[in-house]
Amino acid sequence: MAMGEDDTQDMPPTAWAVLGLLSFPGERTGYELKKWADSSLRFFYWSPALSQIYAELRRLESHGYATSRRSGPEEPRTKRAYAITEAGRAALSRWASAAQDPGAPVLKHPLLLRVWLGHLTDPEHLRALVHEHVARTQAELKEVREALGRADGVEAWGHPQVALRWSERRLLAEVELAEAMLVDLEGV
Amino acid sequence: MAMGEDDTQDMPPTAWAVLGLLSFPGERTGYELKKWADSSLRFFYWSPALSQIYAELRRLESHGYATSRRSGPEEPRTKRAYAITEAGRAALSRWASAAQDPGAPVLKHPLLLRVWLGHLTDPEHLRALVHEHVARTQAELKEVREALGRADGVEAWGHPQVALRWSERRLLAEVELAEAMLVDLEGV
DNA sequence: TCCCACATGTAAGATGTTACATGATTTA
DNA sequence: TAAATCATGTAACATCTTACATGTGGGA
Numbered sequence: 001m002a003m004g005e006d007d008t009q010d011m012p013p014t015a016w017a018v019l020g021l022l023s024f025p026g027e028r029t030g031y032e033l034k035k036w037a038d039s040s041l042r043f044f045y046w047s048p049a050l051s052q053i054y055a056e057l058r059r060l061e062s063h064g065y066a067t068s069r070r071s072g073p074e075e076p077r078t079k080r081a082y083a084i085t086e087a088g089r090a091a092l093s094r095w096a097s098a099a100q101d102p103g104a105p106v107l108k109h110p111l112l113l114r115v116w117l118g119h120l121t122d123p124e125h126l127r128a129l130v131h132e133h134v135a136r137t138q139a140e141l142k143e144v145r146e147a148l149g150r151a152d153g154v155e156a157w158g159h160p161q162v163a164l165r166w167s168e169r170r171l172l173a174e175v176e177l178a179e180a181m182l183v184d185l186e187g188v
Numbered sequence: 189m190a191m192g193e194d195d196t197q198d199m200p201p202t203a204w205a206v207l208g209l210l211s212f213p214g215e216r217t218g219y220e221l222k223k224w225a226d227s228s229l230r231f232f233y234w235s236p237a238l239s240q241i242y243a244e245l246r247r248l249e250s251h252g253y254a255t256s257r258r259s260g261p262e263e264p265r266t267k268r269a270y271a272i273t274e275a276g277r278a279a280l281s282r283w284a285s286a287a288q289d290p291g292a293p294v295l296k297h298p299l300l301l302r303v304w305l306g307h308l309t310d311p312e313h314l315r316a317l318v319h320e321h322v323a324r325t326q327a328e329l330k331e332v333r334e335a336l337g338r339a340d341g342v343e344a345w346g347h348p349q350v351a352l353r354w355s356e357r358r359l360l361a362e363v364e365l366a367e368a369m370l371v372d373l374e375g376v
Numbered sequence: 377t378c379c380c381a382c383a384t385g386t387a388a389g390a391t392g393t394t395a396c397a398t399g400a401t402t403t404a
Numbered sequence: 405t406a407a408a409t410c411a412t413g414t415a416a417c418a419t420c421t422t423a424c425a426t427g428t429g430g431g432a
Contacts, residue, residue, distance in 0.1 A: 014391080020301070023305065031411050044295065044300035045298075048392075051392085051393075055391095096306075101320060104328075105298065105362075107294070109293040112232035113233050113290070117280065117284045119346070129289075162303055188346045219382065220382095237421055239422085243419095266384085
């Protein structure tokens, strides 16, 4: 296997993220992948829509990076479980090790967009939005900690845990940032 | 002006962001808007491609939220400068004050995606990526401080400054986060 | 003179979302 | 038996990027 076809770079990051999800032991369905993305990937990278996950899985399979298996009569439900292939693992490895710079993080912060345009709003309203943001962030913090609890002790999950710990600290920082902004907002 | 047509919610956030750029005193060309987005908006929201800015400006004009003026013979170059209209300002105000939750921030962090998949890479390589990220973040920090310097003293720029200060602290936190992750990476 | 910054746009295509359609199984 | 969750997919559409095409003006 492997002639000249080096597809290392021609898939969108989302495809690699889904393949990454598949790179951990076991096989899973698109639906399961979505739940996993929602409870872990999304904290540092974003969770694609379910329909996109299905689309990426088909792409991965067409590239030979994953195989799927329709569950037989042994399982109650008709589902399609995907698993990474050797070629997929090799491609993912090459992608993760590429010399290329992975690129700058992209942040889209709707709250900051409102703050930036604060001259058009009631200061009271603005402060309320910031407080809501703090509450949401704290709720997410709880979720990250739960994910961390589930990952704790599982073998070979060291790196996902590092990512989750980074997310935990990031959310903590997000709360502090919001509180500092509240102070700034006092001085017009 | 203003019958029943309330377009408050039916534009993408990017359109509002561009209208927001226009809401500060003065008129500007698409090209100028792009530079401004690159040096300020992008730190907390993201900078659209130039071609998209032009597209959004046309959309804004078709909604009556902006007007454009082709420069006459007084200016050396043929350009089209846009300015916000009263209707645009009113719509933007309504949008900024909407009761609705602005939504959770979206973060796409390519470095973390690599860290998460760290089991597929050489630890050395991973650490190098983190260091590059720190260097890039520090460069961005410098840019934010320059933007802050330019905004300093300008009347009625209070809110953009708050957003910029938030960005400055955020980048500082980003550096600390990366350093803490480097420590975590030591312990597998 | 050559290159860079200014300036505007089109076209093609990738990416991603929402809404819709369908149906099985589990749990309350 | 009703609702929630599991499960998969399609279709329509919006969003956004890249590459391309074109040209002017100013500075080295």
